[in-house]
Amino acid sequence: MQKPYLESYPDKNGYFGKFGGSFIPPELEKPFQEIIKAYEEIKNSDEFIRDLKYVRKHYQGRPTPISFAKNLTNYCDGAKIYLKREDLNHTGAHKLNHCMAEVILAKHLGKKRVIAETGAGQHGVALATAAAYFGLECEIHMGEVDIKKEYPNVIRMKILGAKIVPATHGLKTLKEAVDSAFDAYLADTQNSIYCIGSVVGPHPFPMMVRDFQSVIGLEAKEQFLEHEPTLPNSVVACVGGGSNAMGIFAGFIDENDVDLYGVEPMGRGNTIGEHSASLTYGEEGIMHGFNSIMLKDKKGEPAPVYSIGSGIDYPSVGPEHAFLKTQGRTKVGLCDDKEAIDAFYKLSQLEGIIPALESAHAVGFAMKLAKTLSKDKTILVNLSGRGDKDIDFVVENHPIPNSKF
Known part of the structure; x- marks a missing residue:
């Protein structure tokens, strides 16, 4: 009998396939x-x-709930969108x-x-x-x-x-x-x-x-069945380093019928320095003591990166994400600054939930994905954080829309 994924990776030296390890002084x-x-x-x-x-x-407030985003679902007119509410953790994030x-x-x-x-x-x-x-x-x-x-x-x-x-x-x-x-x-x-x-x-x-964050996915797998008769068709989370994504993926990684989407920040465009989409545009490389997929400049050094979300503007990605992507178990979604800001305001005005800009990338991609799927399909988004920290920056640079629609 095959061991569960979480018991199989990484190996004793910290490798997920060829990614990971320890390259330290x-x-x-x-x-x-x-x-x-x-x-x-x-x-x-x-x-x-x-x-x-x-x-x-008794301190953090776990388990965090799953909320059905009814108004956002109606707006997208496609698959049903659910949110794993990590924004309700004490301190406001996962x-x-x-x-x-x-x-x-x-x-x-x-x-x-x-x-x-x-x-x-x-x-x-x-x-x-x-x-x-x-x-x-x-x-x-x-x-x-x-x-x-x-x-x-x-x-x-x-x-x-x-x-x-x-x-x-x-x-x-x-x-x-x-x-x-x-x-x-x-x-x-x-x-x-x-x-x-x-x-x-x-x-x-x-x-x-990953182990400490797996509580998100393990909770979500059980909770989702309180809302729907089957597990979600798709699970969506933003990826910089990728802790919130690995946390929720952990609950579904052995469920091959569930698509797992890690959403990368496309920032302002697809040229180096304008985005942080490591899995999409990067190549194998060692940085900060681990081997993974990273964005490089012409000299092979870590490239400059950018995202409106400060928590996801990183030139590499967790080695487990690199492994799962190259194995075909996970898929990569993309969301640019404009789409993230739109999702930030849409979730706020349609659901009364102000998301972190990082989390808004996952919501923005989920909105696009929902529109391509039939209404009997379901999407679970890891809403990894709330947007208190971002509201001054957003309002100063992206005026509040006059209409929620």
Whole structure:
């Protein structure tokens, strides 16, 4: 009998096929081995599972519900659209699913400080929240461009007690924040742990973050059958690094009749520097300690990227996403800035739900997909975050429509 997918990948060295692995400086090999050993020790322990279940139920607000987007469905006049409401998690996004678990792991290792990068600020807010809850110091690295763009989340992190370190080199966005956070971790591995914010980075982080985020898909698979007699025909989620997508895909990955769509940001066009569509336009390459599919410039270096969604403007993608795409198990959807803004306003005005700009990419693609499918088909969208952080930026740059239609 074939083992379930989640028990089969990655292998013991962190590979999903040829993607993944651990390409790190020698001085990081010992601390990363400590993290692997600690995770293997605690992931199936009764105490860890009990603690995680407790905080998820009594602090985070899990399980998050599934909502039928009736008005949006009627507007699209096609397949029925459902939303997995990760925006209702405490802190407003899916990120707390892995942050609480990573901080429990940090305490198990005796660490005093957690370090992380953030793009849109949701991972930073979630980690600052988890650090406050468990009594650890927190240091968040964020690109200067994103600090200005996502200022409400910057204030939230500071209120929660986090130290904000601006990344001032390069494009001053998510990639540079990762660079900066890695350097800080390298300088103090004894007292710190780097809590990676997505299914990226060296082994074991792509596996760990997927495992912690799988609660989304496992909940959704059971909940969906409260709405419909069968599982969804399609599951849709935005992909930058890809944590929210792997989280919801995890519940359906062994269900071959369910199409899985990872939606990439097409930004302003298909030329290098105008989008962040790694799976669509990238090629195999190593970056930030893992092998995956990445966007490269003419020199073979990570290419400049852009998206209106600060949390998905990353030049690579989680290695598991690269593997699943090359295996044909997942499909790639595309959504550009204009479509994401339209989805942002449509979901707000038709359903009373203001989505994060990252999540709006998944909604925008789902709207296009719904129009191509018959009314007896169903689409489940992972609404990975709420848009409080984005409203000032959106309204300033994209005026509120006069009509919802």
